[in-house]
Amino acid sequence: MREKVKLTLLPLNQCHEVEKGSQLHDELFSFGVEFPCGGHARCRGCRIRVREGNLSITAPQKSMLDDDEIKAGWRLACQGVISEDLTLEIDQWKTDILSDNTDFQFSSMPGLGVAIDLGTTTLASQLVNRETGEVMAIETDINPQAKYGGDIMSRIDYASRLKKQKNLQSLIRSKLYNMIQALLKSAEIQPTDIQRIVIAGNTVMHNIFCGIDVEPLGFHPFEPISNNLKNYKASDLKWNFSNDMDVAFLPGVGSFIGSDILMGAWVKNMAESEKLKVLVDLGTNGEILVGNKEKILAASTAAGPAFEGAGISMGMRAASGAVSSVSVRKGRMVPKVLGQTEPRGICGSGLVDAVAAFLDSGQISSNGRIQNGESLSVLEPVIITQKDVRELQLAKGAIATGIQLLLKEMGAREIDVDEVYLSGAFGNYISKQSARRIGLLNFPQKKITTAGNTALLGAKLALFNDMDENHFYEIREKTEHLDLSTHPDFTDLFTALVNFPEKS
Numbered sequence: 001m002r003e004k005v006k007l008t009l010l011p012l013n014q015c016h017e018v019e020k021g022s023q024l025h026d027e028l029f030s031f032g033v034e035f036p037c038g039g040h041a042r043c044r045g046c047r048i049r050v051r052e053g054n055l056s057i058t059a060p061q062k063s064m065l066d067d068d069e070i071k072a073g074w075r076l077a078c079q080g081v082i083s084e085d086l087t088l089e090i091d092q093w094k095t096d097i098l099s100d101n102t103d104f105q106f107s108s109m110p111g112l113g114v115a116i117d118l119g120t121t122t123l124a125s126q127l128v129n130r131e132t133g134e135v136m137a138i139e140t141d142i143n144p145q146a147k148y149g150g151d152i153m154s155r156i157d158y159a160s161r162l163k164k165q166k167n168l169q170s171l172i173r174s175k176l177y178n179m180i181q182a183l184l185k186s187a188e189i190q191p192t193d194i195q196r197i198v199i200a201g202n203t204v205m206h207n208i209f210c211g212i213d214v215e216p217l218g219f220h221p222f223e224p225i226s227n228n229l230k231n232y233k234a235s236d237l238k239w240n241f242s243n244d245m246d247v248a249f250l251p252g253v254g255s256f257i258g259s260d261i262l263m264g265a266w267v268k269n270m271a272e273s274e275k276l277k278v279l280v281d282l283g284t285n286g287e288i289l290v291g292n293k294e295k296i297l298a299a300s301t302a303a304g305p306a307f308e309g310a311g312i313s314m315g316m317r318a319a320s321g322a323v324s325s326v327s328v329r330k331g332r333m334v335p336k337v338l339g340q341t342e343p344r345g346i347c348g349s350g351l352v353d354a355v356a357a358f359l360d361s362g363q364i365s366s367n368g369r370i371q372n373g374e375s376l377s378v379l380e381p382v383i384i385t386q387k388d389v390r391e392l393q394l395a396k397g398a399i400a401t402g403i404q405l406l407l408k409e410m411g412a413r414e415i416d417v418d419e420v421y422l423s424g425a426f427g428n429y430i431s432k433q434s435a436r437r438i439g440l441l442n443f444p445q446k447k448i449t450t451a452g453n454t455a456l457l458g459a460k461l462a463l464f465n466d467m468d469e470n471h472f473y474e475i476r477e478k479t480e481h482l483d484l485s486t487h488p489d490f491t492d493l494f495t496a497l498v499n500f501p502e503k504s
Helices: 024-030 059-064 067-071 144-148 152-160 165-187 203-210 259-267 348-361 386-409 424-429 432-437 454-462 471-478 490-497
Strands: 004-010 014-019 047-052 074-076 086-090 112-118 122-129 135-142 194-201 230-233 246-249 276-281 286-291 296-301 322-329 332-337 375-379 382-385 417-423 448-452 479-481
Touching (some): 059 074, 067 074, 122 165, 122 454, 144 152, 144 165, 152 165, 152 203, 165 194, 165 203, 194 259, 194 454, 203 246, 259 276, 259 417, 259 454, 259 471, 276 386, 276 424, 286 386, 296 386, 322 348, 322 375, 332 348, 332 375, 348 375, 348 432, 382 386, 386 490, 417 424, 417 454, 448 454, 471 479
Parallel strands (some): 004 086, 194 246, 276 417, 296 479, 417 448
Antiparallel strands (some): 112 122, 230 246, 276 286, 286 296, 322 332
16 A cells, blocks of 8 residues: 555645655646646646645746745646645635735834734735835735634634633744744845834734633623733744844724724824714624714624625635626626636625625515525526525624614714725725625715725834834724624614615
């Protein structure tokens, strides 16, 4: 019997035993990887990145990949032979992770810094020259905690009920350490050049990273033991760098209002605006800020996982094979699939588009009922079911209710809002027209703006600021957190908003 070795495929976290000496082309083809040129090293369509293990570099690869790519671990799968355990990142399966390339104002400071957006699903980091503001390297990846639950409530359950919080903490600290090392390697600099690392994230990510018990976040009133600024030295985190640089995890307000959403208020100057602004971060928990220079109100709503593709019958992240959008041309639905591959499922933005199209065609009624049968075909073999539609109704109803209640508490209406910002990955990709059609956002389309990765941008800005004297902290002090679940109008308003709007 031939010796077996382990082949792990990212970002889907598929792990398989294969025969040592196997052609990588043959093994990956059976898992759905495409070889556009037939495996003859004439294109770059089968690019893979070696994360663990080794694949030899052949002459054809040297002609197709540049030195930087080879140094970073990129290879052509069609040229590989499996001789040992391998962990590979499949470029065709790559998840689009929102980074940031926004210009920003800063005061020059010596040394380099690292800004990190620690999300529930994805991680984004940038190495920044604090003298010039230049982004010198970027690393993105999937949060390794995701294998223990795609949403934050699953993560809390794993940490508290199963007593595995230290495991989650170890995973994320190790992953961020490796990402920082990858940034250094990519930019070809020494760790001694880094002066500060700043991390932004939601309350659960903050508490897990910092070792604060997350159990109180699993039941009402969902208040954390602490969500304050946490300062470390790299050695405190067992990050083995030659210099002991400063590491800061930025604070939130309370409950599920973390530093990630507060960063949006900072970078969009909400606390300096005369006019009323709304910031919405759409995810498993929809975080909402409403305010101006007078005050800012913050709330989170249990939107459920529909916006991230989880909990949907054929739902998936915005990765290769996902239906990411649906347009209608001459009465026909035209879905778009990410990557040059066959459709495998549908992500949140595709789901919103598809339901909006089915509402316009009359195949879904305003009460959310599919008119004929229990499912609708988006693009063979991708379907959405009656349960999927209900999940989307609940998610959009929760967000719409949260916005309405915060406006009410501000003594305002939608017409009084000057601008609406959609932050985060889902907010960046969702169609504003479809969001209005399903009743998620009841604002004129011209007022709705995608804000990008405001958490990462804010973390970059914090690299240039004194951590104790910072405009970000003024915003935090001005922000009041409201528990919408106890609001007397929540149930009635949610019931009124859970249906879809009638076709205009």
